[in-house]
Structure formats: structure tokens, C-alpha cells
Amino acid sequence: MSQTLPAGSLSGKTALVTGSSRGIGADTVRYFAEAGANVVVNYRNKAPRAERLAGQLRELGVEVLVVGADLTAPESVGAMFDEVRRAFGSLDILVLNASGGMEAGMAEDYALLLNRDAQVGVLDAALPLLSDDARVVFVTSHQAHFIRTTPTMPEYEPVALSKRAGEDALRARIPELTEKGVGFVVVSGDMIEGTITATLLERANPGAIAARREGAGRLYNVSEFAAEVAKAAIDPIPDGNTRLVGDTSSFGGE
Secondary structure, X not given: OOOOOOOOOOOOOEEEEOOOOOHHHHHHHHHHHHOOOEEEEEEOOOHHHHHHHHHHHHOOOOOEEEEEOOOXXXXXXXXXXXXXXXXXXXXXXXXXXXXXXXXXXXXXXHHHHXXXXXXXXXXXXXXXXXXXXXXXXXXXXXXXXXXXOOOXXXXXXXXXXXXXXXXXXXXXXXXXXXXXXXXXXXEEEOOOEOOXXXXXXXXXXXXXXXXXXXXXXXXXXXXXXXXXXXXXXXXXXXXXXXXXXXXXXXXOOO
16 A cells, blocks of 8 residues: 555544554554544454554554444443543544445345444444544445435445445534534545445355446556545545445436
8 A cells, every 4th residue: 555645644633544454444543543543443244353453553653442342232332432432532534434235144224224323323323422523434336326316236235225325414414513613524426446335245146346447447446445545534635425336327316
């Protein structure tokens, strides 16, 4: 990975990225640490993987807190932010990256529980810790962001609908966040090469990734997309705006 944010630009800041033990979340939290931020690595059930990442990030000279939490369980989320408070006192960047809904064996309402209700629950729990100039970044996909005007693959539709519901629920909180001095932006990407979601979609619909790659010209990989997420946390983007990453020519208006 190359340096994405200016060295030292986040010195003295603290960033938490949900679902950051692997994939987009892991690369995003690494970019923050490279810029000097103390970071919180959040995971659901892969503690060894999260600890390995934390060890690498500590070599950059920053403080790293590793916290496991089930984001769909309010008491677990509350305990996570209690640890953040004890370790750092406040939070400057919150990236709502964790999502899902295509996993096998989950309840029918799991996608909505995770992609809408849990996102709002995490924001609520974080709010008392967010500094006056903090920023919240919600990570989504074009397939979800534009779901009202552009149909997606049937296999992904429940996830897309629930993620759009989550985005809408978070946007409804913008006036409250603005009053507190907290910014909110959305980063939306096309299919991302190498993500778990892309793997599950390819398994359910063989050829889906190649077809989308052909239609878009190219797809971003995990580290490229994570770089855009990281930059959205500090770039001067107006509150409520959406950073669209990758091709959007196949999608209608919002």
C-alpha cells in the first residue's frame, strides 16, 4: 500500500473503523494509522486476524485498540465504546464500514438488522465521544445507493435495499450531527474486486463480476477503494454529499 493521506495529517486524532480486521476496513484503518492516527480495530469473531493487523499498525508508532463487538447487539456496541472512552477519551473519525446479509444461516431480517438498525445504533453509541469537528463516513455500494432507480442482481437485492435503508436512516440524523459539529458523508463504490461480497455474488451468480467489469471498464480493488474511504474522512466534502467511486454510467439518478 502506498501513502494515501499526508504523513502526520492525523496525528493526535483517533479513528474507529467497523469491520476492520480484513478487506476494505483493514486497509482503511491502515491508511489512518500511516497518517498518524491512533486507531480502533473492530472485528466480529476473528480475534487472531485483528490482533495480527494491530501488531503491524503498532509498528507505525501509533496506539491501537482491538475490540470485538457484535454490532447487532446494543450491549456489545456499548461495551466497545466504553473501551474506546477508557483508551482515548474521544473519537475524531467513525467509519461505518461493516455490512453483510449474504452469509448463510442468518435470519431473514439479518440484512436489515445489520445494515440499517446496527448502523444507527453504532452512531448513537459513538455520539457522546465524537469531537466537535469529527466526521462520520458511511460506506455503501452503487447497487445499494441507486437501488430505487436501478435494479440489481436478485441475490443482492435484500442487501441493497437494507443498505439504502441504512443510508437514509443515517441521513435523517444530519441536522443533529451538524448541530454538534459532526460531519457526515457517504462513499459509494461499484463492485470491488476481492471483497467477500464479490466472492459471494460470484458464487451465487457465476460470471457476475466479469460482466460488471466489462460493463464498467474496470473495477476498483480493495486497497484502491479503501483509499477513497480514508480520504473522505478528511477531505473538504460538504455534509451529506456522496463520493461516487468507479463507473456510474449504468446507474440512474438517486
